[in-house]
Amino acid sequence: MINESQLIITECSKCNKIIWPRCNFCDLCLGKTNKRKIKNIGKIIEFSKKNKIIFCVGEFEKIRVIGTLDSKSNRIFLNSKIKLHVTKKSNSQYSYSFTLIKT
Ligand SMILES: [Zn+2]
The missing domain is CATH 2.40.50 (OB fold (Dihydrolipoamide Acetyltransferase, E2P))
Known part of the structure; x- marks a missing residue:
């Protein structure tokens, strides 16, 4: 479970591009993205x-x-x-x- 008091970004599972604001797909390679906490x-x-x-x-x-x-x-x-x-x-x-x- 993700702690909501962290900033959650999405990261492309193919090219590792960070997508912010969050999106389900990468705007570069259309790969699927995963949510993760940003390094604070x-x-x-x-x-x-x-x-x-x-x-x-x-x-x-x-x-x-x-x-x-x-x-x-x-x-x-x-x-x-x-x-x-x-x-x-x-x-x-x-x-x-x-x-x-x-x-
Ligand atoms: Zn990508």
């Missing part, structure tokens, strides 16, 4: 601050998601390692947030 460690692609909220585009296995970065630090850099957190808001709605990983 990625990096910061873009960020901006508004008041005290840091909006961030994170990249995880080449999939980009927008969320908020939970950090008190003023030292935030592009390509910093982040962890993805998924919160289920309703049946089909999720919100994403990130925390910095100390390296």
Whole structure:
């Protein structure tokens, strides 16, 4: 059973292309896809601050998601390692947030 608080993507069983948003078939080779969890460690692609909220585009296995970065630090850099957190808001709605990983 897949934990819904993870971001679930589909991956082509033939060419391994990751398909997001999820689809039953690969858009490259029309192979059948399988669902799996995305690796929840990625990096910061873009960020901006508004008041005290840091909006961030994170990249995880080449999939980009927008969320908020939970950090008190003023030292935030592009390509910093982040962890993805998924919160289920309703049946089909999720919100994403990130925390910095100390390296
Ligand atoms: Zn494919």
